[in-house]
Amino acid sequence: MPPRLVLHEDPVSGNCYKIRLTAAHVDVPLERRAYDILKGETRTSAFLGEVDAGGRIPVLQIGDDFLPESNAACVYLAHGSALIPADRFDHADMLRWMFWEQYSHEPNVATLRFWRRYVGEGALSEAQAALLPAKKAAGRAALAQMDAHLSRADWMAAGRFTLADIALYAYTHVAGEGGFDLAAYPNVQRWLDRVAAQPGHVLFE
Amino acid sequence: MPPRLVLHEDPVSGNCYKIRLTAAHVDVPLERRAYDILKGETRTSAFLGEVDAGGRIPVLQIGDDFLPESNAACVYLAHGSALIPADRFDHADMLRWMFWEQYSHEPNVATLRFWRRYVGEGALSEAQAALLPAKKAAGRAALAQMDAHLSRADWMAAGRFTLADIALYAYTHVAGEGGFDLAAYPNVQRWLDRVAAQPGHVLFE
Numbered sequence: 001m002p003p004r005l006v007l008h009e010d011p012v013s014g015n016c017y018k019i020r021l022t023a024a025h026v027d028v029p030l031e032r033r034a035y036d037i038l039k040g041e042t043r044t045s046a047f048l049g050e051v052d053a054g055g056r057i058p059v060l061q062i063g064d065d066f067l068p069e070s071n072a073a074c075v076y077l078a079h080g081s082a083l084i085p086a087d088r089f090d091h092a093d094m095l096r097w098m099f100w101e102q103y104s105h106e107p108n109v110a111t112l113r114f115w116r117r118y119v120g121e122g123a124l125s126e127a128q129a130a131l132l133p134a135k136k137a138a139g140r141a142a143l144a145q146m147d148a149h150l151s152r153a154d155w156m157a158a159g160r161f162t163l164a165d166i167a168l169y170a171y172t173h174v175a176g177e178g179g180f181d182l183a184a185y186p187n188v189q190r191w192l193d194r195v196a197a198q199p200g201h202v203l204f205e
Numbered sequence: 206m207p208p209r210l211v212l213h214e215d216p217v218s219g220n221c222y223k224i225r226l227t228a229a230h231v232d233v234p235l236e237r238r239a240y241d242i243l244k245g246e247t248r249t250s251a252f253l254g255e256v257d258a259g260g261r262i263p264v265l266q267i268g269d270d271f272l273p274e275s276n277a278a279c280v281y282l283a284h285g286s287a288l289i290p291a292d293r294f295d296h297a298d299m300l301r302w303m304f305w306e307q308y309s310h311e312p313n314v315a316t317l318r319f320w321r322r323y324v325g326e327g328a329l330s331e332a333q334a335a336l337l338p339a340k341k342a343a344g345r346a347a348l349a350q351m352d353a354h355l356s357r358a359d360w361m362a363a364g365r366f367t368l369a370d371i372a373l374y375a376y377t378h379v380a381g382e383g384g385f386d387l388a389a390y391p392n393v394q395r396w397l398d399r400v401a402a403q404p405g406h407v408l409f410e
Contacts, residue, residue, distance in 0.1 A: 053350055054309065067297055069304040076297035092272055092281035095300075099274040102308045104259065130335055145258055 003063030005077075006031040008051050012118065013037070014110055014170035015070035016058040017204050021166050022074040024202040026081045038118060070170075071098045074163050083163050090158035097156045097164035101171075105146075108139035110171040112178035136179070143175065143185050150187035154194060161198055169195045174204065208268030210282075211236040213256050217323065218242070219315055219375035220275035221263040222409045226371050227279040230405040231286045243323060276303045279368050288368050295363035302361045302369035310351075313344035315376040317383035341384070348380065348390050355392035359399060366403055374400045379409065 005023075007030045009016035023030045035041035035057055043055050052059045052068045059066050060073035067073050078084050085091045112135055115124055124132075146168065149156065156164035173192050176182055182189055195201070210228075212235045214221035228235045240246035240262055248260050257264045257273045264271050265278035272278050283289050290296045317340055320329055329337075351373065354361065361369035378397050381387055387394055400406070 053353060054305075062294060065294060067294070067301055069301040069308075071304050072297045072301035075300055076293065079293050079297075088281065088284045089267060089270060089272070092277045092284075095280055096272055096274040096277035099276050099304070099307055100259075102304055103274075103312075107308075107312075127335065127339060130332065134332060148258060 004031065004061070005029070006033055006061035007073075008033050008035065008059040008061060008066075009057050010035055010037045010042075011205065013057060014113075014174065014204070015106070018070045018166055018170040019058055019060060019073045019077065021170070021202060022077045022083065022163065025083060025166070025198070025200040026078055027200070028077055071102060071163070071167055074098075074166060078163055083161070083166070085158040085160075085162060087158070090162075094157040094162045094164045098167045101164075101167045104138070105142040105168065106171060108135045108142060109175050109178055109180065111135060112139055112180070113171065113174060114178075116179055117177045139175070139178065139180055143172070143180060143182075143188060146172070146191075147185040147187045150191045154191070161195070165191075165195050170204075209236065209266070210234070211238055211266040212278075213238050213240065213264040213266060213271075214262050215240055215242045215247075216410065218262060219318075219379065219409070220311070223275045223371055223375040224263055224265060224278045224282065226375070226407060227282045227288065227368065229407040230288060230371070230403070231283055232405070233282055276307065276368070276372050279303075279371060283368055288366070288371070290363040290365075290367060292363070295367075299362040299367045299369045303372045306369075306372045309343070310347040310373065311376060313340045313347060314380050314383055314385065316340060317344055317385070318376065318379060319383075321384055322382045344380070344383065344385055348377070348385060348387075348393060351377070351396075352390040352392045355396045359396070366400070370396075370400050375409075 005028065007016065007019055009032060011034055020030065037057065041047065042057050048055055051066055054068065056068060058070050058073060059068045060076060062076065067076060075084065085094055115121065115128060155161055156168060169192065172188060210233065212221065212224055214237060216239055225235065246252065247262050253260055256271055259273065261273060263275050263278060264273045265281060267281065272281060280289065290299055320326065320333060360366055361373060374397065377393060
């Protein structure tokens with residue numbers, strides 16, 4: 001019998017959506033347990049002690065084990081499926097874009113969405129407000145790098161739909177909520193349509 | 206015949222050291238091509254056009270293919286070796302710490318080392334200087350999270366030495382150069398000694 005799978009999440013987080021999207025593509029049911037980040041519900045002693053010492057969501061609970069980091073949870077769920085290339089280079093190249101997503105894309109594209117839509121630009125701390133120009137520029141650079149890549153390829157890695165596409169779709173398709181103009185990235189827009197047209201696709205909210 | 210492997214690197218970068226350390230553990234020779242980040246050698250049109258459109262090192266060249274992202278390069282090199290657990294959960298848990306390294310550790314612990322040792326605190330831009338307190342706090346939180354984890358386990362994942370240890374060793378063992386006091390993290394210090402005692406270990410510089 002497979003272990004019970006519980007997604008500890010905030011439903012508005014794109015990092016959590018990645019995991020739901022992966023689960024839908026491999027047709028694995030997830031229980032869902034919601035926490036409101038803005039109300040500090042991932043900073044309680046119960047959450048820090050049981051779910052994640054770092055106080056962050058998503059965490060995928062697998063039986064009695066807890067697995068933080070959205071992209072690691074996607075790899076767990078997609079184990080043995082067509083979403084993960086078996087070829088040595090393609091596999092590493094898929095991970096390359098997933099590491100890039102967490103380092104160069106999410107801290108800019110996702111953070112600006114969170115600040116604009118959920119915190120409100122007027123409610124940002126002085127330190128956060130000071131970061132806005134650099135994060136806008138880095139987010140645009142990340143989208144431009146994706147657009148250039150997708151001018152030469154239909155998918156992020158391996159010539160087909162993989163976890164790299166799922167990882168990058170989550171925050172790219174709502175980049176407009178962070179103030180980014182997706183019309184400036186036509187290859188990205190066509191790729192977003194390709195991802196959403198995949199059998200098994202589920203919507204964010 | 207295996208493809209030619211060329212590491213495009215800056216020798217002082219811990220992200221590049223990870224790849225050399227992985228290659229040493231799996232006994233694979235790498236050609237090395239050095240670039241000086243501080244002199245802008247990864248921002249030339251030749252580098253951007255041929256090696257990495259993002260202008261970053263390390264990049265592992267595999268024959269005619271280029272693989273950016275240090276942790277993806279480690280996965281490529283360690284393919285099929287004992288450094289990557291085959292067990293489904295252990296494999297994902299190894300990746301969990303590698304994603305965590307890039308998101309929660311490297312942008313703080315490595316960036317402060319770079320700023321202090323290579324740029325110089327007096328030469329930081331106003332925007333960089335404004336980030337110092339937050340990066341110091343986040344770096345300490347990352348080291349404290351590792352220390353708590355290593356109070357219950359000898360290794361980061363899977364109960365044995367894996368790529369998660371290599372990825373986190375690279376910048377943790379030189380965290381003192383970023384102004385962090387490793388004496389405050391005794392479990393981390395004992396783990397650093399365990400990693401350095403592994404057969405096949407090579408020094409950073």
